[in-house]
Amino acid sequence: MPATPVKAPAGPAPLPGRAGPGTTEPKDSPRRRADRRRRLVALLFLLPALLLLGALVAYPILFTVGRSLFDASGTRFVGAENYTAMFDDPATLKAIRNTAIWVLVAPALLTGLGLVLAVLTEKIRWATAFKLVLFVPMAISFLATGIIFRVVYEQDPDRGVLNAVAVGVHDAFDEGAHYPTARPKDSTVLAKGKDGSYTTKEKASPGNTVNLGLVGVPPKDLPKDAGPARKAADATAHGDELRGVVWVDFTLGGGGKPGQVDPKEKGLPQVAIEAVDAKGKAVAKTTTASDGSYHFSKLSPGDYSIRLPARTFAEPYTGVEWLGPTLITPAIIGAYMWIWTGFAMVLIAAGLAAMPRDVLEAARIDGASEWQIFRKITAPLLAPVLGVVFVTMVINVMKVFDLVYVIAPGPVQEDANVLALQMWLVSFGGGNNQGLGSALGVLLLLLVVPAMIFNIRRFRRSQS
Amino acid sequence: MTNTSTRRRAATATALTLGLALTATACGSGDDDAGSGSQELKGQTVTVAGVWTGTEQKNFQKVLDAFSEKTGAKTKFISTGDNVSTVVGSKIEGGNAPDVVMVPQPGVLKQFANKGWLQPLSTKVRDETKSNLAPVWRDYGTVDGKYYGLYFKASNKSTVWYSPDALSQAGVQPPKSWKAMLKAGKTISESGLPAFSVAGEDGWTLTDWFENVYLSQAGPEKYKQLAEHKISWTDPTVVKALSTLAELFKDKNLVAGGSKGALRTTFPESVEQVFGDNPKAGMVYEGDFVGASISGDLKKKVGTDAKFFPFPAVKGGKPPVVGGGDAAAVIKAGKHRKAGMKLLEFLATPEAAEVWAGTGGFLSPNKNVKLSAYPDDVTRQTAKSLVEAGNAVRFDMSDQAPAAFGGTKGTGEWKLLQDFLRDPSDPKATARKLEAAAAKAYKG
Numbered sequence: 001m002p003a004t005p006v007k008a009p010a011g012p013a014p015l016p017g018r019a020g021p022g023t024t025e026p027k028d029s030p031r032r033r034a035d036r037r038r039r040l041v042a043l044l045f046l047l048p049a050l051l052l053l054g055a056l057v058a059y060p061i062l063f064t065v066g067r068s069l070f071d072a073s074g075t076r077f078v079g080a081e082n083y084t085a086m087f088d089d090p091a092t093l094k095a096i097r098n099t100a101i102w103v104l105v106a107p108a109l110l111t112g113l114g115l116v117l118a119v120l121t122e123k124i125r126w127a128t129a130f131k132l133v134l135f136v137p138m139a140i141s142f143l144a145t146g147i148i149f150r151v152v153y154e155q156d157p158d159r160g161v162l163n164a165v166a167v168g169v170h171d172a173f174d175e176g177a178h179y180p181t182a183r184p185k186d187s188t189v190l191a192k193g194k195d196g197s198y199t200t201k202e203k204a205s206p207g208n209t210v211n212l213g214l215v216g217v218p219p220k221d222l223p224k225d226a227g228p229a230r231k232a233a234d235a236t237a238h239g240d241e242l243r244g245v246v247w248v249d250f251t252l253g254g255g256g257k258p259g260q261v262d263p264k265e266k267g268l269p270q271v272a273i274e275a276v277d278a279k280g281k282a283v284a285k286t287t288t289a290s291d292g293s294y295h296f297s298k299l300s301p302g303d304y305s306i307r308l309p310a311r312t313f314a315e316p317y318t319g320v321e322w323l324g325p326t327l328i329t330p331a332i333i334g335a336y337m338w339i340w341t342g343f344a345m346v347l348i349a350a351g352l353a354a355m356p357r358d359v360l361e362a363a364r365i366d367g368a369s370e371w372q373i374f375r376k377i378t379a380p381l382l383a384p385v386l387g388v389v390f391v392t393m394v395i396n397v398m399k400v401f402d403l404v405y406v407i408a409p410g411p412v413q414e415d416a417n418v419l420a421l422q423m424w425l426v427s428f429g430g431g432n433n434q435g436l437g438s439a440l441g442v443l444l445l446l447l448v449v450p451a452m453i454f455n456i457r458r459f460r461r462s463q464s
Numbered sequence: 465m466t467n468t469s470t471r472r473r474a475a476t477a478t479a480l481t482l483g484l485a486l487t488a489t490a491c492g493s494g495d496d497d498a499g500s501g502s503q504e505l506k507g508q509t510v511t512v513a514g515v516w517t518g519t520e521q522k523n524f525q526k527v528l529d530a531f532s533e534k535t536g537a538k539t540k541f542i543s544t545g546d547n548v549s550t551v552v553g554s555k556i557e558g559g560n561a562p563d564v565v566m567v568p569q570p571g572v573l574k575q576f577a578n579k580g581w582l583q584p585l586s587t588k589v590r591d592e593t594k595s596n597l598a599p600v601w602r603d604y605g606t607v608d609g610k611y612y613g614l615y616f617k618a619s620n621k622s623t624v625w626y627s628p629d630a631l632s633q634a635g636v637q638p639p640k641s642w643k644a645m646l647k648a649g650k651t652i653s654e655s656g657l658p659a660f661s662v663a664g665e666d667g668w669t670l671t672d673w674f675e676n677v678y679l680s681q682a683g684p685e686k687y688k689q690l691a692e693h694k695i696s697w698t699d700p701t702v703v704k705a706l707s708t709l710a711e712l713f714k715d716k717n718l719v720a721g722g723s724k725g726a727l728r729t730t731f732p733e734s735v736e737q738v739f740g741d742n743p744k745a746g747m748v749y750e751g752d753f754v755g756a757s758i759s760g761d762l763k764k765k766v767g768t769d770a771k772f773f774p775f776p777a778v779k780g781g782k783p784p785v786v787g788g789g790d791a792a793a794v795i796k797a798g799k800h801r802k803a804g805m806k807l808l809e810f811l812a813t814p815e816a817a818e819v820w821a822g823t824g825g826f827l828s829p830n831k832n833v834k835l836s837a838y839p840d841d842v843t844r845q846t847a848k849s850l851v852e853a854g855n856a857v858r859f860d861m862s863d864q865a866p867a868a869f870g871g872t873k874g875t876g877e878w879k880l881l882q883d884f885l886r887d888p889s890d891p892k893a894t895a896r897k898l899e900a901a902a903a904k905a906y907k908g
Contacts, residue, residue, distance in 0.1 A: 091875070155728050183717075185654060216717065218656030219633075250654050254635015323728070409665050411727045411882040413874030429872060 061445065068438035082439035091414055092440070095422040098329055099447075102400060102418060106333050107393035111386055113337070114344025118352055119374060121345070131349065135342035142339070146406025149335035153322035153407070163319030170317045177314040178270050179221055182214040185249060185258055189213070196310035199276065203303035206240045206296075209233070210306050211261060213249030214268060222248070222266060225290045229267035232293035242304060243295035246271045246288050267292015274307045275299065282307065323408070325415040332407050332416060336400065344389050351385030352378070387458060394451045398444060419444050503536030508803045513542045513552055514566030514790065523823045530819050531810045537803050548572060556581060556797050563798030564807055566790045567613055569863050570604050573791055577607035583794045584610045586805050592812040596830045598854040605791050613791030616811045617820070618829040620850045621751035621786040621860060622676055622775035625758070627738050628768070630657050630746030638773035642677070645776050646711060649718045652746040658720035660712065661745035663734035664727040664885045667878020669750055671862040671870065672786065674881060676749075676775045678705040679784035684856050691861045693906045697899035698892075706884065706891035708778055713888040720745035723885050732757065739764050749775070751788075752846045756825055767842050774849045785853035788860050789829060821847075829857075869905035876901045 071078045086092050117134065121127045137145065154160030157167040184190040190198040190212060204210050211233050229247035237243045246268045247261055256262040269290045274282040283304070284296040296304075322331045355378070363373050379386075401420040408416035417425075419440060427437025510531075516524055521543055528539040542562060544551035549572050552565050567573045576582050585593075590611060593602055597615065605613030624645070626638065631648070634655035639645040649659030663669040679687045682701035689695045690702070716722035720737060721729065721744075729737065735757045737744040748754065755766045764770055777783045792811050794804045810816050817828035818837040827843070831851045838844045850857065862870030862877055869876040880901060884894045 181656065215654035216656055221656070250656070251635070252633050252655065254651075321724075324724075408874075409728070410667055410873040410878065411665060411886070414879060417874075425872075425875065432866075432868060 064438045064441050064445075068435060068442050070435045072433040072435055074434065078435070082436045083443075085436060086439050086443065091417060092419075092422055094414060095417040095419050098417060099398060099419045101329055102333065102397045103394055106336055106397045107390050109333075110337060110340050110344045110393050111348075111390045113341050114348045114389060115379070115382070115386065117341065117345040118348040119378065121349060122352060131342070131346060134345055137339045138342050140339070142402040143406060145335055145339055146403050149331075149338070149403075150323075150407050152335075153331050155319060155321060155323065157319055160319070160322070162322060166319040167317055170319075174317070177312055177316065179214070179217055179268065179312055180314060180316050181216045181218065181221070182268070182313060183216050185213065185215045189259075190308070193307075193310075196313055198308045198313075200306045203278075203305050204242060205303050206242050206299040206301060207237050208242060209235070209237050210242065210244040212244065212246045212306065212308070213259060213261075214246065215248070215250050217248050217250075217268065219252065223269050223290070226266045226269050227291040228263065229265055229292040230261050230263050232267065232289075232291045233261040235293075237295070238297070240299055240301075241295055241297045242275060242299055242306075243293065244306075245292040246273065246294065246308070247292045271312050272309050274309060275304045276307050277302060277304055323412060325412045328408055328412050328416040332400075332403050335403055335407060336397075340393065340396075344393070347389050348382065348385055351382050355381050384458070384462060388455070391451050391455045391458070395448055395455070398448050398451075419447075505535040505537035505803050505806060507536075508800045509538040509540055510564060510800050510803045510807050511540045511542060511562040511798070512564045512566065512804075512807070513544050513548070513555070513562040515544055515546060515548055515568050516541075516566070517543045517545070519825065523820050523826065526823065527811070527816050527819045528807075530816065531807055534810065535803075535806060537800075537806070539807075549575060552576070552581075552795070553579075556795065559797075561795050561797035561799075563800045563804030564792055564794055566616070566792055568788075568790050570613075570791075570859055571864055573605065573613045573793065574607050576793065577610070577612050581795055581797070582612040583796045583801060583805070584612055585614060585794070585808065589614055589805070589808050589812050592809065596812060596814065596832050598829070598831065598851075598857065600855045600857050601789070601829045604789075604859055605793075613793045614808050614812055615789045615791045615829050616817070618787055618789035618827045618850055619751055619753065620827060620846045621672055621788060622784050622849070623752055623754070623772040623846055624747055624749045624775055625735075625738065625754045625770055625772045626747040627743060628771050630655075630738075630743065633657070634746070638771075639776055640773075641776045642680075642708065642778040646715075646718065649712075649747070650715075653717040657743065658745045659718045659747060661720045661729060661734040661737040661748045662713075662726040662885070663729050663731040663748075663750070664723070664882055665729055665733075666731045667873065667882055668862065668871070669731055669734070670881035670885060671877050672751070672860065673749060674705060674709060675786050675858075675861045676784045677708050677778050678702070678861075679786055679858050680775070680778040680781035681705050681708060683781065684858055687858050687861065691859070691864045693865075693902055697902050698895050702895045702898070703891045705778075706888075706894055710884075710888035710891060713885050723888075726885060727882060732761065736762060739770050752827060752843075755842060755846075767840055772842065772845070774845075782856060783849075783853075785850060785857045786860055787829075787850060787857045788863065865902070866905040869902050876905060 068082050069077060069079060121130050152161050155163060157163045191201050192198055229245040233245045248266050248268060249258060250256060251262050251264050269288055271288045273286055273294050275284040275296045277283050286294050288294045359377055363377055399420050400418055404416050404418050404421050423437050423440040427434045525541060532539055555561050601615040605611055605615055630652055634652040636648040636651050639648045652659045686701050712718055719726050734748050735754055738748045739758050739762050758764050758770045759766050774783050792808050794801050798804055814830050814832040817830050817833045820826040821828060821837040824839045827847045827850055835844050835848060838847055880894060880897050
């Protein structure tokens with residue numbers, strides 16, 4: 001019965017005190033008075049809401065605008081200086097760029113994915129369970145999500161699940177190098193080629209011994225059967241034979257002489273090795289034995305250089321650098337999608353359920369394919385709902401903060417920066433410049449306003 | 465409003481009368497000196513606020529207990545967590561001030577002194593410190609000519625920790641100079657193990673690297689000036705220190721995982737990379753607290769599984785000692801501040817420091833503390849190098865800078881040194897950027 005208090009005072013009987021002689025004046029006509037009273041009562045009812053809105057929304061906005069015109073200490077008026085300083089700062093420009101990427105990519109992807117999932121779940125049997133599972137991430141706080149995805153994206157395959165998959169798949173097809181860290185001590189004997197292989201600088205003809213020393217091989221990388229290389233290194237070569245050893249030129253515990261095969265130094269087994277003729281063609285290939293020895297026999301006379309192909313030294317595949325400067329924003333958008341897809345899907349599914357079925361049936365009877373129905377009927381009819389989801393997401397995405405703050409590691413925080421985070425960093429997170437922070441807040445507000453207006457208009461239109 | 469101010473006035477009045485009464489008793493009791501078991505402070509409770517929690521708090525309590533035994537005063541320790549200034553500030557405002565506060569940074573001490581919260585140290589404490597502390601520790605406790613803060617606990621951030629296995633496998637000895645350290649690092653990497661684990665993901669470890677190199681290469685005077693931003697970061701000494709640091713950073717055989725790998729390594733991970741079960745590097749640089757991490761988190765034995773050498777001298781300079789510490793200061797508004805000052809008199813003695821020294825995890829700047837009081841050789845060595853450095857000890861520079869420059873993830877010095885680790889090719893440009901960031905932060 002909310003109308004009664006409005007009606008009661010609007011009743012014909014004027015209050016005794018008010019029924020004065022001034023009835024001739026038109027502004028005191030009963031109708032006017034009733035009008036005024038009705039307005040007063042309406043105001044009275046609106047007052048609590050207005051007060052709350054004023055205290056919690058209008059006042060902070062006005063205060064922020066005012067604060068943005070003062071310097072860090074809040075005592076000196078600087079006019080628009082904060083606004084110009086804002087656009088001089090490369091960190092802020094990067095934040096604006098990233099926020100733009102977020103706004104362009106995330107809402108569109110979310111709405112699209114939500115639509116596809118909503119349409120698909122309509123047709124499966126366990127739709128409710130499926131929707132529930134997709135919706136569960138909504139129940140997890142952004143902070144927790146951030147921590148989860150920080151670990152998911154971790155570079156070390158022993159910890160980051162995505163890289164564990166990437167490395168697992170990669171290594172299933174490519175075994176990886178035997179000695180990724182091996183290298184010559186310096187470039188006096190072996191020179192590094194562009195492709196990562198090593199080639200001897202001096203050429204040798206058959207009948208010679210060429211010993212190649214490498215360092216940087218961890219003892220645990222050596223196969224168990226690796227034996228001392230000294231004996232094989234001292235063996236003499238036959239007439240048409242080119243031989244030598246590839247060995248670890250480092251005596252554990254120290255005392256070894258560089259470039260010399262010392263008694264304790266071991267050979268490097270399973271190293272691919274090639275003899276390359278003057279034209280640069282590999283004429284013979286082999287791999288080293290357990291004592292690191294190799295030999296090319298029956299070589300035609302001439303000068304050969306010895307090459308160690310790159311595959312022995314290839315760096316192990318370490319997965320994708322999700323948290324590196326280039327992929328960090330897409331990676332965080334991924335985490336964001338994980339949270340919000342369920343929400344978009346549920347909203348769109350609700351719209352879908354409210355859609356008139358007869359249109360669809362008519363289309364089916366007319367022989368339209370499912371794809372045609374989706375494109376020509378479902379999507380257009382759902383447009384209002386899609387619009388709401390899209391615009392809500394746009395507004396939401398502009399405020400994204402916690403995910404970026406938690407997922408981006410220190411060194412790439414600036415590469416992942418967004419406006420809301422920059423605002424916080426500048427005002428509280430070390431910058432302590434609430435003037436500049438307020439200016440950023442105002443910028444953020446101005447960017448959100450168009451989306452707000454759009455949403456309100458749409459809301460009004462749908463009501464009328 | 466009126467209510468609070470009256471209450472505050474009343475509190476001040478009580479404190480004043482109490483103070484007077486105390487002075488009276490102190491005079492009256494004829495100063496029988498803090499002799500054994502004189503119970504002159506019986507019935508008083510000294511409240512001490514500090515950042516310590518857990519083991520540290522427990523061990524400090526032992527020091528307080530020793531004080532109680534001597535004087536009869538009761539003690540109460542309030543742990544403030546990381547944010548001393550906020551907690552202590554609100555307690556003072558609320559009329560519930562602690563008597564003594566343990567301040568972890570010179571900047572905070574200065575802030576407290578400037579607000580007029582602190583009481584200058586008594587002549588007795590001052591006299592005691594004259595023979596016990598190197599002047600530099602007194603300087604760090606002094607604000608505008610007044611001596612407020614007594615440095616009781618110190619840390620040594622000039623220790624390079626290494627795995628003895630890694631060094632002996634490579635056949636190298638702990639180096640004594642920067643050049644020798646890089647050479648040893650090269651030999652270690654030739655033995656098959658990257659030389660250093662650098663925790664590049666935590667910007668503060670990089671500032672510590674820089675500070676050690678700078679202190680040794682440019683000298684304590686320049687260090688002080690740079691810490692106060694009296695010389696700019698574009699100074700040639702800064703560029704030189706960065707170039708020196710680049711000799712290490714640019715060599716991917718010296719830094720485990722190369723600079724990219726280092727930028728993904730946090731401090732705990734860097735310790736684990738050297739002392740964990742599957743070593744990925746031979747050495748890691750950070751302060752004496754690495755020892756706690758090794759024995760606590762990794763369950764390895766410091767002294768056998770892990771050793772350290774002092775950060776070596778860089779190019780003709782002296783070996784640097786970058787330190788930190790907690791200073792005790794008496795709060796004016798404290799109800800038992802007289803007794804609090806007595807506590808400081810006690811803390812200034814070697815006796816008090818030796819109580820905590822025996823439990824480990826503690827270094828004293830006091831040069832009269834017997835080295836035999838420390839529980840093991842490694843701690844003894846860190847304490848020795850700290851005390852021997854005497855006046856050349858310098859406080860962590862980034863801790864003295866405004867947080868926006870020296871203490872915030874993702875910006876300022878942290879971020880710029882991380883960029884420098886990623887690409888150490890242009891020290892001059894890095895110095896320029898550091899100066900720009902510093903100028904902004906020191907102004908604000």
